[in-house]
Amino acid sequence: MTLQTQAVLAVLLARETWGFELSKESGLPAGTIYPILQRLTTAGWVTSRWEQAEAAQAEGRPPRRYYALTTEGRARAINALTESARHRTRLTGLLSPEPGGEQA
Template sequence: MITEIRMTVPVARVLAALVADPTGDHYGMELMQSSGLPSGTLYPILARLTEAGWLEKRWEEIDPSAVGRPARAYYRLTPAALPVARRRLAELHEQTRTAPAHTVAKEATA
């Protein structure tokens, strides 16, 4: 079960990056690049989304000393969260759309 989250612009950016490839596993650096968010903003959002049931988190199974880097945490939208994320992003897009130019021009002359 997922709980409701506050849809901020940074949250929307993270969700949009995840919805773009809903079956893929995404790690922090990739999500920072696709969302344009710094790590200090991204990781608290990922933690909040995971706690709310929107994301599944799993750790990469590697030997860090053999690979020469730490194991990555991978994130993926849960099946229950995917349609909700798509709907919430569509609602946000609809709310932030600008009026067509001809409508604005008519209102200005009225």
């Protein structure tokens, strides 16, 4: 799983959000997040909905498309992010010099 996908999942674990906000929160450009959202939607991890037109019109903007994790997606995202954190911890341990050991 890419770091970019992990960033999208981390934001979606926190809350339902729309594309621009997801881009801002994850630090990823729209051209990166939308293909990720499409893959996650196809896999059944993410669902989307359009906000009511009246809400958008009241604010003078187009309707937003909101994205959220499905129940299965939430469970899988937690598992994937937990596993990725374990791998990072192991890798950090491998890259750190032993106490009292020599550095290469």
